[in-house]
Amino acid sequence: MFHISDLKKFNRCPHFYFKDLEAEKEVYPRYIRMDEMITSLALEKLGVKEYFLGERNDPYERTKEALEQYEWLVKARFEHEQLRIKVPFLHRVGDAWDLYFLWIGLYPLANDMQFYCDNVWVLEQEGIKLNHIYLIHLNADYVRKETLDLDELFVISECFYNKNHNPSISVKEAIEENYRDLSPLLDRMEHYQHDELGEPVRGARCLGRQRCRFYYDCFPEEKEMPDNSILTLITSQHKYAMLEKGITYLKDADLSLLEGTPQQYAQIMADRNGGLYVDQNALGTWLQQISYPIAFLDFEWDRYAIPPYKGMKPYDVLPFEFSLHVLSENGDVDHKVYLSVHDDRRELAETLCAWLPKEGSIIAYNAFGAEAIRIEELANQFADLKATLLDMNTRMIDLQEPFLNGVVYDTRMRGQWSLKTIMSFMNDKSYQDLDISQGMDAVFEWRLLDSEEVTDEKERIIEGLKAYCGMDTYSMLIVYQWLLDLL
Ligand code: SF4
Structure with a gap:
């Protein structure tokens, strides 16, 4: 059947x-x-x-x-x-x-x-x-x-x-x-036989918006590819054609088959330079806009199909945690985490207003696709906090920008620029050392906190959530310091 x-x-x-x-x-x-x-x-x-x-x-x-x-x-x-x-x-x-x-x-x-x-x-x-x-x-x-x-x-x-x-x-x-x-x-x-299958052939269905979950079963050789493989080339339609032509490494890319994005240029130059590319002028300009005290901010949230609390719409988001690392000009670092179990949006917004420095830059990773949106949502819900919250967004800077714009590329990024990827070669703490190491795992664990069936695990879950969210802002601090060092 x-x-x-x-x-x-x-x-x-x-x-x-x-x-x-x-x-x-x-x-x-x-x-x-x-x-x-x-x-x-x-x-x-x-x-x-x-x-x-x-x-x-x-x-x-x-x-x-x-x-x-x-x-x-x-x-x-x-x-x-x-x-x-x-x-x-x-x-x-x-x-x-x-x-x-x-x-x-x-x-x-x-x-x-x-x-x-x-x-x-x-x-x-x-x-x-x-x-x-x-x-x-x-x-x-x-x-x-x-x-x-x-x-x-x-x-x-x-x-x-x-x-x-x-x-x-x-x-x-x-x-x-x-x-x-x-x-x-x-x-x-009903009558299809296994031996009709033949060898898997790579196509759009394998690599679409999300890579097929059997991709490395079908093409195991790609799992072993070196950091500077031509297959790490970002947004390239022709990387497999290049591979078939015998081009194995980024440094040998066929320029006539490139889309010509700044990221591709940075990748090829990184390989030609021995692994690292830095556009010093662009990086210097980007870093100049950042001012002390520097607040590194990260939210965790859940999304509900059916609104569970007053004032929410279908598919609205409920932020439940944020982590804040603040770097002062003298090098001191202060760290705080706010975590709630139910609907504490008001308290979360008030705490954010109280803890975030009134001046200086606010840095987040994918800032305008996540943190700035969460702050705007809170501003729309609490009129009396609106001005303070929206001021945060005027000071927001996205730490992804140097990577997205091809200003910095290290071949160890293997075509990706998530915080986890960059931290994996930073010789520092690793996400792998945490009980919770993925964003969605954090959400699933948080859901357990208000479950009556989970009683003796709550302390462990709270510590895990704080450690995970804290790791995100700590990683931003490390990546920021790495960018300073590169200059
Ligand atoms: S990677 Fe997925 S879609 Fe592609 S051939 Fe294998 S199973 Fe099919």
Whole structure:
């Protein structure tokens, strides 16, 4: 029996499908926090009291009986030609059914048509006559008051949205346009043999926005590549073509095949110089804008699909921790960490205002993609602190800039410029020495703090969170000092 996710994997790459079948199943915690049972909330929105509820290993006969007996079917399992689907909501209206897809986001786009079409294909093959097709999604404009207003929280739409968040094509029309007969694909999957696979061939599907998780299984030689490999070339469309031409190292890059970005120039020059490139003038100018006392700032936060606290919208962020290292002109370093367990946004904002020096630079890593946004959000929530908070953003400087702009490159960065990568060759403390060493791990651990099931671990979690966030600002301090040394 196949599921729609199997079809997607097979379509993407048969190697991926088989490797995934063999791989140990990992349970991935959700990046977006979803404490509420979203199906129950949506049922309230729909006003459904009595319904059939499908379960994981339901025999298909159970669904068939429910079709005779119930007006509403929730999570019912349907099957056709080895393909099994779970349908969020079906509502009998006359002699046909209205279908509701549940989309736990703000503006559903018509970009996952395979999912919608495959569901409709199974239903229609099984003789289910469909009337309307709806999407239930979260309302981007909803602001929570003391309690959740489910009528306001959800939107029921017959349309997808465009990139400007305006309603676009109707769901039914989009499905009709993309509808396809799945029988040939299912037949191919059922009879596909391992020996048809052949050698994996590198393509866009391997390297897309996120590198395929089986990439180094398929191409193990790349794991061993040297720091100055041509494959570390950033934003290069032609690095594999260069490799095939026999160009192994950055210093030998074919200039006619470069996009010509400052980062690529810095990488090639670093390799030609023996491993390091520094644009002294540009670095000097960048460092000149920084003034003492220098505050290194880092936030940790969680994101909630359903707003849990008053004043929050769907998918809003709740900052729960910040770390601050302050470097004075005489070389003294002061370090503080603020950490809360629940919704302490007010206290966090007040503490930030109290602890941050009133003058000097504020440095963060990816400052305008994270810290400046968090500060602006707090400023919009607390009018009396707004001026102080927004003043922080006028003093904000992004420590990534010298790396993003090709001012500094060390071949040990291997085409990356995260704090962890740079710290890995700084001969100093390492993230690997910490109990918590990844940003999302910090979020998952923080979620445990308000869980009643976790009691004796709380002190360990708090210490781990403080150490991790503190390591981020400490690393910024070290990287800043390294840049000074390079000058
Ligand atoms: S790395 Fe490429 S070839 Fe290998 S499984 Fe992933 S997508 Fe398929």
